[in-house]
Amino acid sequence: MIKNIIKKSLTTVSLLLLSFTVESATYDLLEEQKTDQLLLPNTQLGNSFFTLDPTPQQAINDQKRDYLEALELIKNQKFQEAEKKINTLLKNNPKEAEFYNLQGLLESTNKQPEHALKSYQKAIDLDPKNLKAHLTIAKISLDTGNLKRAKEYAYKTLSINNKTPYAFYILADIALKQNQPLAAEKALLTAKQRNQGNIKIEVALANNLGKFYITQKQPQKLLPLAKDIITRYPKESSALSLLANAQLINHQKKEAEKTLKKLINQDKQNIPDRLLLIKLLVGQPEKEKNILKLLDEISSIAPDNLQVLSQKTVYLIKLKHYREAKEVAAKVNRLAPKSGFLHLVEGEIYLSKKNPDLALSAFQQAYQIKPTEKILNIITDIMVSKGKQSEAVNFLNKELKKNNKNLAAHFKLATLYQQQNNLIEAEKHYKSILAVMPDNALVLNNLAWAYHQQNNPKALKLAEQAYKLAPNSAAIADTYGVVLTKVGNLQQGIDILEKASKLPPMAYDIKYHLAEAYATNGDKKQAIDILNQIVNADQIFSEKNAAIALLKKLEEN
Incomplete structure (x- = not known):
């Protein structure tokens, strides 16, 4: 079912200003996971080392230069140029395993996984203990759904180096895909045990365990891990950040406040943890002076940093210090005159003051200077909240006349039409998005619901497709469960709806659908x-x- 597509009231600051955020390094545990793999870090495996057989020094220098240039070309997606350079390296050095790793990196980056597998296997043939090749074959296999091969090469990696954390991440993700959470936890805990003494790796593993525990609704398990690390490394910043994060996700706000203050005292230039502490203190009127002091400290550390200034305006608006917020916004406008930032701030202030008409005017001015998806969405939301649906539709249609590839406008129009029960028009705009983004789970879900409303049998296929892409979305699971029960798959539908009813955010609509089933x-x-x-x-x-x-x-x- 469609959930929270259009806000019915705009009673709080929209926070459009936060087009970028500065957060604590470990605070990402609280963010929803959006990658296909839950735990596997987004790590590039192609540039971690460079080794060559004994060769004259000049040749080594030339080869290393060409190797690094090829890496840079791959990074910039200049694949044809990179291929030429790599082919020359391989022609001159046909027995150098590292150049086959480089070729594999090019092919995997260029979405040619089968070719990449052959290149990495060639590297292994030349160097049976080639850690990078084993590890990357495991990663590609995981990405392409060959879990058996992924596990095989993860264990081969560990036979070369039994401490390799990346191999354990792969094993953990395999276990989760096979619905074996205990095996996933065991893999990560084993990796942490084997890497004890390496603070950087220990903290990274603990953070990933934290992500795992959140998905399993066991955040309390992160606390003893964090406390163990802080006992051994009491002054290590990364350990303190981990502890603060563990305290936050376990709602230990006072303890987290103390830990963040320790971090700040240790590093007088620490901006991210000051911002995190401010976030923690907002909503406590007695802490307003502390917040303002922290904001002043941040301004002193980075007086011209646009990200910091943007964050500062957000908190000043939350504190209702509107004049100071506009002063900071004016400074941002001087530093970035084409940003429309001052109008954005005015819009936020008017929303905070519950004056949507003036807010709409300010956001429209900002949109004229710099049209963005976020501003388009809030302009539409304000119009709808004021009962001006036809005005919102006209605005979005005008944007599509300017640029028919504006997917944000297509999505907003589709949801507006669907709410108005104009399902034919909604379908047209959802299909425009799917033509460009065929695996967009939210669009598939909404179109499935539109078909369900029309008793169209296409609903089942789309709902199932969306569910496979995002099984932990309550709204998407709800749609799939409802459609399953509608077509007579009652038990499967009930199982899915029972799961959906336990997923956040808890919605009474989902519970009603479960009761119906x-x-x-x-x-x-x-x-x-x-x-x-x-x-x-x-x-x-x-x-x-x-x-x-x-x-x-x-x-x-």
Whole structure:
């Protein structure tokens, strides 16, 4: 089902100013995972080392120069030029394993995994203990769904070096894909144990364990890990950051505040942890002076840093220090005159003051200077919140006349039309996005729901496709569960809806759909129990009237 597509009210600051964020290095544990792999870091495997057989020094220098130039070309996606340079290296050095690694990197970056596998295998044939080649074959195999081969080469990597953390990340991800969370945890804990004494790797592994524990709803398990590391490295900044993060995700705000203050005292130039501490203190009126002091310190450290100034305006608006916020915004405008930043800040201030009409005018001025997807979305949301749906539709259609490839405008239009039950127009715009982004789970989900509303059998295929891409999305699981029950796959639909009802954010619409499924399956008691819970709650949800009607019907029969 479509969830929170258009905001019905704009009562808080939209925070459009945060087009970039400065956060603590470990605070990303709190962010939703968006990669296909849960734990595998986004690490480039192609430039970690360079080795050659004994060769005259000048030849070594020339080869190293060409190697590094090829790497730079790959990084800049100049694949044809890189290929020519690599072919020359291989022609002159046909037995150099490292050049086959380089060729494999080019091929994997250029989305040719099967060619890359052959190149890395050639590197292994020349050098059976080539760590990089084994590891990258494992990674490519994981990405392409060959879990057996991924596991085989991860273990081969560990037979060469039993401490390699990247191999353990691969094993952990394989275990998660096979629904074996205990095996994933064991892999990461084993890696941490084997790397004890290497603070950098220990902290990285603990952070990944933290991500794992969050997905398993076991954040409390990160605390003892963090405390163990801080006991051995009491003044190490990365260890303190890990501890602060563990405290935050376990809602130990006072302890996290103390830890962040230690970090700041250790490093007088530390901006990210000052910003994180401010984020923690916002909402506590008695801490306003502390926040302002921290903001002043940040300004002194980086007086002309646009990211820092942007963050500062956000917090000044939250504190309702509007004049100071506009002063900082004016400085940003002087540093970046084509950013439209001052108008953005004015828009944020008017939203904070609950004056959407003036906010809309300010955002429209900002959009004229620098049109961005974020500003387009909030302009549309304000119009809709004011009941000006037709004005929003006209605005978006004008943007599409200027640029028919504006996917943000297509998406906004599609969701507006879908809310107006104009499903034919909604379908047209969703299809425009899918033509460019065929694996966009949210668009697939919304189009599946539109088809479901029309009793179109295409709904099942799209809902299943979206679910496979994002199985941990509550809204997407909800759509798939509802469509499954509609086509008669009751038990599978109930299983999916039960899962969806436990995923954040908890939504009463999903619980209603689960109750509906139970009722259809003849489980009247479970259906009534859920309906009583959601009907008697204060929360308003879109299908509350339908839930009331279903409860009345079940109790009467």
